[in-house]
Amino acid sequence: MSLRAVIASVEGREKRLTVFDPPDETVVAELREYFASQAVRVEVGTTDSGLSGYVVLSDEHDDEVLAAVDLRHLDGDVTAAPGEQGAFAPILEHLDGATFTSYDIPQMMAATREMEDRAWRAGTGELHAGFQRVGAIRAQKAVYEDLATKDLDIHTYCAPSDDHPEIEGVTVHQEDTSEIRESWFVVFDGGGNPNDACALLAEERGDTDERRFYGFWTYDPGIVGRVLDHLAERYAVPAN
Helix, strand or coil, X not given: CCHHHHHHHHHCCCEEXXXXXXXXXXXXXXXXXXXXXXXXXXXXXXXXXXXXXXXXXXXXXXXXXXXXXXXXXHCCCCCCCCCCCHHHHHHHHHXXXXXXXXXXXXXXXXXXXXXXXXXXXXXXXXXXXXXXXXXXXXXCHHHHHHHCCCEEEEEEEECCCCCCCCCCCEEEEECCCHHHHHEEEEEECCCXXXXXXXXXXXXXXXXXXXXXXXXXXXXXXXXXXXXXXXXXXXXXXXXX
Protein backbone atom coordinates (compact mmCIF):
# COMPACT_ATOMS: atom_id res chain seq x y z
CA MET A 1 0.00 0.00 0.00
CA SER A 2 1.13 3.54 -0.76
CA LEU A 3 -0.43 6.93 -1.43
CA ARG A 4 0.32 6.41 -5.12
CA ALA A 5 -1.55 3.08 -5.03
CA VAL A 6 -4.63 4.79 -3.55
CA ILE A 7 -4.54 7.41 -6.32
CA ALA A 8 -4.16 4.69 -8.94
CA SER A 9 -7.17 2.80 -7.59
CA VAL A 10 -9.35 5.90 -7.87
CA GLU A 11 -7.95 6.84 -11.28
CA GLY A 12 -8.85 3.32 -12.38
CA ARG A 13 -12.51 4.15 -11.89
CA GLU A 14 -12.68 6.10 -15.13
CA LYS A 15 -16.19 6.81 -16.35
CA ARG A 16 -17.42 7.06 -19.91
CA LEU A 17 -19.79 9.83 -21.01
CA THR A 18 -21.48 8.91 -24.28
CA VAL A 19 -23.32 11.54 -26.29
CA PHE A 20 -25.92 9.79 -28.40
CA ASP A 21 -26.65 11.56 -31.70
CA PRO A 22 -25.64 15.08 -30.61
CA PRO A 23 -27.26 17.96 -32.54
CA ASP A 24 -23.78 19.24 -33.50
CA GLU A 25 -20.09 18.90 -32.65
CA THR A 26 -20.19 22.05 -30.51
CA VAL A 27 -22.08 20.17 -27.82
CA VAL A 28 -19.43 17.43 -27.72
CA ALA A 29 -16.60 19.97 -27.55
CA GLU A 30 -18.29 21.83 -24.68
CA LEU A 31 -18.83 18.58 -22.78
CA ARG A 32 -15.17 17.64 -23.17
CA GLU A 33 -14.16 21.03 -21.82
CA TYR A 34 -16.66 20.80 -18.94
CA PHE A 35 -15.32 17.42 -17.77
CA ALA A 36 -11.68 18.04 -18.75
CA SER A 37 -10.36 18.01 -15.17
CA GLN A 38 -12.20 14.84 -14.17
CA ALA A 39 -11.58 11.21 -15.11
CA VAL A 40 -14.38 11.13 -17.66
CA ARG A 41 -13.90 10.05 -21.27
CA VAL A 42 -16.38 11.74 -23.61
CA GLU A 43 -17.32 9.95 -26.82
CA VAL A 44 -20.07 10.01 -29.43
CA GLY A 45 -22.39 7.06 -29.92
CA THR A 46 -25.36 5.95 -31.96
CA THR A 47 -28.05 3.43 -31.16
CA ASP A 48 -30.74 1.50 -33.00
CA SER A 49 -33.09 1.77 -30.03
CA GLY A 50 -34.21 5.28 -30.85
CA LEU A 51 -32.22 6.78 -27.97
CA SER A 52 -30.91 10.10 -29.27
CA GLY A 53 -30.06 13.51 -27.92
CA TYR A 54 -28.98 11.97 -24.62
CA VAL A 55 -25.82 11.99 -22.52
CA VAL A 56 -25.23 8.72 -20.68
CA LEU A 57 -22.68 8.16 -17.92
CA SER A 58 -21.45 4.58 -17.58
CA ASP A 59 -18.75 2.72 -15.72
CA GLU A 60 -15.75 1.79 -17.88
CA HIS A 61 -15.30 -1.46 -15.99
CA ASP A 62 -18.68 -3.11 -16.39
CA ASP A 63 -20.65 -0.73 -18.68
CA GLU A 64 -23.24 -0.16 -15.94
CA VAL A 65 -25.35 2.91 -16.78
CA LEU A 66 -25.08 5.32 -13.84
CA ALA A 67 -27.06 8.34 -15.07
CA ALA A 68 -28.55 9.94 -18.16
CA VAL A 69 -29.38 13.52 -19.15
CA ASP A 70 -31.64 14.64 -21.96
CA LEU A 71 -29.78 17.28 -24.00
CA ARG A 72 -33.06 19.12 -24.50
CA HIS A 73 -32.97 20.04 -20.81
CA LEU A 74 -29.80 22.04 -21.35
CA ASP A 75 -31.60 24.72 -23.36
CA GLY A 76 -28.57 25.19 -25.59
CA ASP A 77 -26.21 25.75 -22.64
CA VAL A 78 -24.08 22.74 -21.80
CA THR A 79 -22.11 24.31 -18.97
CA ALA A 80 -23.51 25.62 -15.70
CA ALA A 81 -22.39 28.71 -13.85
CA PRO A 82 -19.45 28.27 -11.46
CA GLY A 83 -20.56 26.32 -8.40
CA GLU A 84 -23.78 25.16 -10.06
CA GLN A 85 -24.44 21.64 -11.29
CA GLY A 86 -27.46 22.50 -13.41
CA ALA A 87 -28.74 19.73 -15.67
CA PHE A 88 -25.65 17.63 -14.92
CA ALA A 89 -26.54 17.13 -11.26
CA PRO A 90 -27.43 13.41 -11.74
CA ILE A 91 -24.07 12.80 -13.43
CA LEU A 92 -21.98 14.81 -10.96
CA GLU A 93 -23.53 12.90 -8.06
CA HIS A 94 -21.96 9.71 -9.41
CA LEU A 95 -18.59 11.41 -9.92
CA ASP A 96 -18.47 12.40 -6.24
CA GLY A 97 -16.73 15.63 -7.28
CA ALA A 98 -13.69 13.46 -6.96
CA THR A 99 -11.11 12.80 -9.63
CA PHE A 100 -9.05 15.38 -11.47
CA THR A 101 -6.34 15.00 -14.05
CA SER A 102 -4.41 18.23 -13.60
CA TYR A 103 -4.70 20.91 -10.94
CA ASP A 104 -2.45 23.90 -10.38
CA ILE A 105 -1.58 25.50 -7.04
CA PRO A 106 -4.67 27.79 -6.78
CA GLN A 107 -7.00 24.85 -7.50
CA MET A 108 -5.21 22.71 -4.94
CA MET A 109 -5.47 25.46 -2.33
CA ALA A 110 -9.20 25.85 -2.95
CA ALA A 111 -9.77 22.12 -2.47
CA THR A 112 -7.53 22.14 0.61
CA ARG A 113 -9.57 24.90 2.24
CA GLU A 114 -12.73 22.82 1.78
CA MET A 115 -11.21 19.91 3.74
CA GLU A 116 -9.80 22.16 6.47
CA ASP A 117 -13.11 23.99 6.80
CA ARG A 118 -14.95 20.71 7.37
CA ALA A 119 -12.54 19.84 10.16
CA TRP A 120 -12.92 23.31 11.68
CA ARG A 121 -16.71 23.11 11.66
CA ALA A 122 -16.75 19.59 13.13
CA GLY A 123 -14.29 20.69 15.82
CA THR A 124 -13.18 17.14 16.65
CA GLY A 125 -11.52 14.18 14.97
CA GLU A 126 -8.25 13.59 13.11
CA LEU A 127 -6.84 15.92 10.47
CA HIS A 128 -3.76 14.94 8.46
CA ALA A 129 -2.01 17.31 6.04
CA GLY A 130 0.92 16.58 3.76
CA PHE A 131 2.83 19.72 2.77
CA GLN A 132 5.74 18.21 0.80
CA ARG A 133 8.13 21.00 1.82
CA VAL A 134 8.68 22.77 5.12
CA GLY A 135 8.19 26.16 3.47
CA ALA A 136 4.56 25.29 2.78
CA ILE A 137 3.98 24.60 6.48
CA ARG A 138 5.52 27.94 7.41
CA ALA A 139 3.19 29.65 4.93
CA GLN A 140 0.14 27.96 6.51
CA LYS A 141 1.24 28.24 10.14
CA ALA A 142 -1.52 30.68 11.09
CA VAL A 143 -4.20 28.43 9.58
CA TYR A 144 -3.02 25.44 11.60
CA GLU A 145 -2.62 27.46 14.77
CA ASP A 146 -6.33 28.30 14.44
CA LEU A 147 -7.25 24.68 13.70
CA ALA A 148 -5.29 23.58 16.77
CA THR A 149 -7.61 25.62 19.00
CA LYS A 150 -10.28 23.03 18.22
CA ASP A 151 -10.42 19.55 19.73
CA LEU A 152 -8.63 18.11 16.68
CA ASP A 153 -5.79 15.61 16.57
CA ILE A 154 -3.67 17.28 13.87
CA HIS A 155 -0.74 15.68 12.04
CA THR A 156 1.42 17.41 9.43
CA TYR A 157 3.94 15.80 7.09
CA CYS A 158 6.90 17.08 5.09
CA ALA A 159 10.42 16.18 4.02
CA PRO A 160 13.04 16.54 6.79
CA SER A 161 14.24 20.07 7.58
CA ASP A 162 16.13 21.86 10.35
CA ASP A 163 13.83 24.85 9.98
CA HIS A 164 10.46 23.36 10.85
CA PRO A 165 8.09 25.75 12.69
CA GLU A 166 6.69 24.64 16.02
CA ILE A 167 2.90 24.74 16.14
CA GLU A 168 1.32 24.00 19.51
CA GLY A 169 -1.20 21.17 19.29
CA VAL A 170 0.16 19.85 15.98
CA THR A 171 2.21 16.65 15.62
CA VAL A 172 4.93 16.99 13.00
CA HIS A 173 6.11 14.04 10.90
CA GLN A 174 9.34 14.76 9.02
CA GLU A 175 9.68 11.82 6.66
CA ASP A 176 12.37 11.13 4.10
CA THR A 177 10.14 9.25 1.63
CA SER A 178 9.31 9.97 -1.99
CA GLU A 179 5.56 9.90 -1.38
CA ILE A 180 5.80 12.63 1.26
CA ARG A 181 7.99 14.78 -0.99
CA GLU A 182 5.68 14.29 -3.98
CA SER A 183 2.19 14.14 -2.42
CA TRP A 184 -0.16 16.91 -1.33
CA PHE A 185 -2.92 15.65 0.92
CA VAL A 186 -5.47 16.77 3.47
CA VAL A 187 -7.51 14.04 5.16
CA PHE A 188 -10.23 14.45 7.79
CA ASP A 189 -11.80 11.41 9.45
CA GLY A 190 -15.15 13.12 10.05
CA GLY A 191 -14.88 13.44 13.80
CA GLY A 192 -17.15 10.46 14.37
CA ASN A 193 -19.56 11.42 11.58
CA PRO A 194 -18.91 9.44 8.36
CA ASN A 195 -20.80 12.09 6.39
CA ASP A 196 -18.09 14.63 7.27
CA ALA A 197 -15.16 12.42 6.25
CA CYS A 198 -13.21 13.83 3.32
CA ALA A 199 -9.84 13.64 1.64
CA LEU A 200 -7.76 15.45 -0.95
CA LEU A 201 -4.86 13.40 -2.27
CA ALA A 202 -2.71 14.33 -5.26
CA GLU A 203 0.71 13.53 -6.64
CA GLU A 204 2.94 16.15 -8.23
CA ARG A 205 3.93 14.99 -11.70
CA GLY A 206 5.84 16.37 -14.66
CA ASP A 207 7.92 19.55 -14.78
CA THR A 208 8.59 20.81 -11.26
CA ASP A 209 8.46 24.39 -12.55
CA GLU A 210 4.81 23.94 -13.56
CA ARG A 211 3.63 22.42 -10.23
CA ARG A 212 0.79 20.32 -11.63
CA PHE A 213 -1.03 17.77 -9.47
CA TYR A 214 -2.97 14.62 -10.36
CA GLY A 215 -5.31 12.87 -7.99
CA PHE A 216 -8.72 13.18 -6.36
CA TRP A 217 -10.81 14.57 -3.60
CA THR A 218 -13.57 12.48 -2.11
CA TYR A 219 -16.28 12.27 0.53
CA ASP A 220 -16.34 8.47 0.43
CA PRO A 221 -15.61 7.23 4.00
CA GLY A 222 -14.14 4.01 2.63
CA ILE A 223 -11.49 5.78 0.56
CA VAL A 224 -10.80 8.24 3.39
CA GLY A 225 -10.27 5.27 5.70
CA ARG A 226 -7.77 3.68 3.32
CA VAL A 227 -5.64 6.83 3.29
CA LEU A 228 -5.78 7.13 7.08
CA ASP A 229 -4.89 3.45 7.56
CA HIS A 230 -1.85 3.85 5.31
CA LEU A 231 -0.63 6.94 7.16
CA ALA A 232 -1.08 5.23 10.52
CA GLU A 233 0.79 2.10 9.45
CA ARG A 234 3.56 3.74 7.43
CA TYR A 235 4.30 6.69 9.73
CA ALA A 236 3.39 5.24 13.11
CA VAL A 237 0.52 7.60 13.84
CA PRO A 238 -0.61 6.73 17.40
CA ALA A 239 -4.20 5.58 17.87
CA ASN A 240 -6.45 7.85 19.91
